Amino acid sequence: MTPIEALERARRSSAVWIGVGLLLMAAVYVRALVFTPVEAVQGPAQKIFYIHVPSAWVAFLAFGILGVTSAVYLFLKDPRLDLFAASTAEVGMVFTTAVLVTGPIWGKPIWGTWWTWDARLTLTLFLWFIVLAYLVLRTAIHDPAQRARYSAVLGILGALLVPFIYVSVYLFRTMHPMPVVLRPGGPSLPGAMLATLLFSFAVFTLFFVALLWHRYALARLADVRARADAERADA
């Protein structure tokens, strides 16, 4: 099998898995909305939790992968690592956006305010900014090798920044105490709710992997074709 055939195979398989992921997400929706008990104090709005939290988990996972892959790229210089990092950034961006959209919709009924500068939401916001900067930087550099290097540098610095932002927000909040906030989904979730949450985690992770796999296959295909075109142009 030629490389292009293998990549096309991957593209088609991963597309199927994306479909599977979407179907499973529908299952999560049904389970969360219909078969999971409503939380007594917060009401139905608490159910946003089953979508918001797994999305956040994936967003941070993607960012972690981005940081690690960037570092490994600078050591190994394999362009496929760069393509993988870029794919992770793009897919991660989608999940991060979903977190930032569902967060305020959850916050308004529960906390009474659309936005709060708490640690998690603020960190997610800055994750979003960093990944956006990463993607914008990539569009602004045309030489593939330079783009890969610059992206890796930004990826590593971005990963280093995350703990500092967390500490900044934490210190900021302890100096300016925010109003006491309900802890949705507190320390112990009753069985049915926990099961729904875990199911949702699994589905979102699978969906992420399928999207990433597909995006990476597309990136590799575009790269292989670009190189073939360049060779033909030289010949």
Place this chain on the structure above:
Amino acid sequence: MPDNGGFTVAAYIAAVVIYLCYAIYLVRGGRAKG
């Protein structure tokens, strides 16, 4: 119990729209480039 189901619906729809749009964009885009 508070009557805030509307927010749940809004959030669930928003999330699925985001994910579905991206999935479609990705798969269609890949097919278009052939």
Place this chain on the structure above:
Amino acid sequence: MVDLLRAAWAIAAKDVLLEFRSRTAFVSALVFTALVLAIFNFARDPTAVSAVDLAPGILWITFTFAAMLGLNRAFGLERENRALDGLLLSPVSRTAIYLGKVLANLVFVGSVEAIALPLFALFFNVPILPVLGPLVLVIALATVGFVAVGTLMSSMAVNTRLAELMLPVLLLPFLVPPVTSAVQMTARLFAGRPFSEVSAWLRLLVGYDIIFVAACILLFESTIEE
């Protein structure tokens, strides 16, 4: 090690001399700073909020934006006439180039800050003399942090089409820890609070400086490989 510092010093001296001769960027940054400080006066309701409450934020926003104006200058100089190639061909290590650029930027930004600070004290009637020592320390530490990262970012931004726009997009998230720390410490200083209250912020700022200066030194090489 000594060679490294000497080379860095030479590069910094060259940059500073070049800048001193034309003075365009420096004067522009100064004028910008003065204007921003003046405009901030009108951007608030004097009856509602006292100047001292808003002052730390105003000071640091002004410093930050003035610094960003100056940062692109460092590699912008080299892009004309492709002087960077000449620099890279010379037997100077990449680290020395980075440190030299950071040093030159520190001189630039530091000079702007040195003139902006008394102007700020004047416009907003803030008593800075009693706390001048600690204040200068805070300013120095925060400036080192954002100039170190800013110099690295500008070495990348300068190679993109919209460099002036690219630099803030790349840099601003990285300014949250140092600027937040600086504002909080500045506010405590102006309010005459004891230093122990801000020790956590100080540790954050120093930690940030150490980690990011080290990371930028290591990563700089990857931004100018030819």
